[in-house]
Amino acid sequence: FYAVGSGDGVELVNVESAENGLLALESASELSAPPVLQNFYNDTYSTYHCSRHHDPGSLPDYFVIGVHKGGSTALYSYLSQHGNIRPATCKETRFFVTDKAWKKGLTDYRRLFPDTSATPGILTGEGTPSYIRIPKAVVRIADAVPNAKFIVCFRNPTQRFISHYVGQFHRERTKLSCVNYFERDRDALDTCINNYTPSQHKFMETDVQSETAWSALKRLADPTKVADAIGEAPANFASPDGTCAADDSHCKRRYCMGLNYESAVVRSVYVDQLVRWLRFFPADRILVTQSEAMFKDAPGTLNRVANFLGLRPFNEFEIERFTSANTGSSHHTSELFSTCDLDSLNAFFAPENGLFEALLIKQFPEVYSRWISWDDER
Numbered sequence: 001f002y003a004v005g006s007g008d009g010v011e012l013v014n015v016e017s018a019e020n021g022l023l024a025l026e027s028a029s030e031l032s033a034p035p036v037l038q039n040f041y042n043d044t045y046s047t048y049h050c051s052r053h054h055d056p057g058s059l060p061d062y063f064v065i066g067v068h069k070g071g072s073t074a075l076y077s078y079l080s081q082h083g084n085i086r087p088a089t090c091k092e093t094r095f096f097v098t099d100k101a102w103k104k105g106l107t108d109y110r111r112l113f114p115d116t117s118a119t120p121g122i123l124t125g126e127g128t129p130s131y132i133r134i135p136k137a138v139v140r141i142a143d144a145v146p147n148a149k150f151i152v153c154f155r156n157p158t159q160r161f162i163s164h165y166v167g168q169f170h171r172e173r174t175k176l177s178c179v180n181y182f183e184r185d186r187d188a189l190d191t192c193i194n195n196y197t198p199s200q201h202k203f204m205e206t207d208v209q210s211e212t213a214w215s216a217l218k219r220l221a222d223p224t225k226v227a228d229a230i231g232e233a234p235a236n237f238a239s240p241d242g243t244c245a246a247d248d249s250h251c252k253r254r255y256c257m258g259l260n261y262e263s264a265v266v267r268s269v270y271v272d273q274l275v276r277w278l279r280f281f282p283a284d285r286i287l288v289t290q291s292e293a294m295f296k297d298a299p300g301t302l303n304r305v306a307n308f309l310g311l312r313p314f315n316e317f318e319i320e321r322f323t324s325a326n327t328g329s330s331h332h333t334s335e336l337f338s339t340c341d342l343d344s345l346n347a348f349f350a351p352e353n354g355l356f357e358a359l360l361i362k363q364f365p366e367v368y369s370r371w372i373s374w375d376d377e378r
């Protein structure tokens with residue numbers, strides 16, 4: 001038994017080992033985790049930790065919504081160097097994914113931001129990379145800040161996964177080798193796919209907009225929506241009621257990835273995440289950027305961000321301050337890197353990388369025209 005808990009109390013949880021306990025916490029927001037672990041995860045690992053202004057300020061004009069390990073810290077801090085930006089008191093407010101914070105309400109959230117209402121042309125915003133992947137974030141943001149703009153930086157999925165793994169290992173959240181860390185998540189997905197039944201899988205479209213229908217929010221990796229966004233309906237596709245035919249592995253994969261959105265491998269599957277955002281916001285309110293491009297040419301990427309936000313280009317003085325911010329720890333130089341099997345990872349991500357490319361072609365053709373191959377950072 002391990003004692004876990006937050007300010008609201010401590011509970012005893014039966015886990016087989018310290019490592020299993022940590023793994024349980026890591027995946028605690030998944031459906032299978034006991035509620036006490038879900039709460040612990042939400043309220044302790046996602047602490048609402050930023051300092052506050054005395055008076056409530058403005059709601060954000062922009063959000064950096066991801067991806068985790070995609071260079072979001074660098075992008076956010078570079079953006080904050082712009083003379084017309086007054087950022088939040090901290091990068092990752094996590095407000096929209098931390099239930100305790102959300103319950104405190106928007107007035108409390110606004111204390112994290114300056115009041116820009118009297119200074120036209122000055123923007124404020126925050127950068128929480130989990131917003132892109134945690135379904136409740138987009139639902140809550142669409143409700144609370146419907147006119148905001150969103151910036152996302154996608155990285156080669158294999159490299160993102162490895163960066164995540166190395167980070168988790170160093171923070172002592174896992175002791176597994178990279179191969180075993182990957183296989184654990186892949187096997188969990190396979191178990192979900194093999195145990196799939198149509199009766200557990202019913203899309204509750206009308207409930208999705210409702211905050212109380214949390215179970216429905218988890219089902220947002222709707223295969224029909226992915227097909228719509230890409231502009232084609234794959235053969236042998238989902239039944240009219242949205243459930244998957246017995247031999248439709250693509251459909252089941254979408255469903256199971258939707259359920260397992262906290263898993264380290266699923267975090268690198270971008271197509272479902274972006275399609276979900278496109279259900280709430282039009283494509284012209286989401287700026288898709290690429291980590292590999294930013295790593296090579298930060299001013300180039302940041303000037304695209306400035307243009308998207310209606311700001312003038314960055315000047316030399318601001319660009320000189322692009323000294324960053326969560327860079328240089330590169331996982332490539334870590335000895336843990338050698339415990340990864342790049343071929344298996346690339347093979348695992350290949351189907352969804354193809355879907356993601358199709359999504360860019362259809363919804364973000366201008367972005368796709370300058371897209372650098374994922375191979376670039378291998």
Ligand SMILES: Nc1ncnc2c1ncn2[C@@H]1O[C@H](COP(=O)(O)OS(=O)(=O)O)[C@@H](OP(=O)(O)O)[C@H]1O
Nearest residue numbers: 068069070071072073074163295327328329330331
């Ligand atoms: N300019 C530049 N060049 C090369 N690499 C860069 C750069 N900026 C950020 N990074 C890499 O981005 C990774 C951190 O991403 P995030 O800031 O999004 O991480 S976090 O989710 O906020 O923890 C982390 O990746 P890894 O080093 O591979 O772990 C950073 O090194």
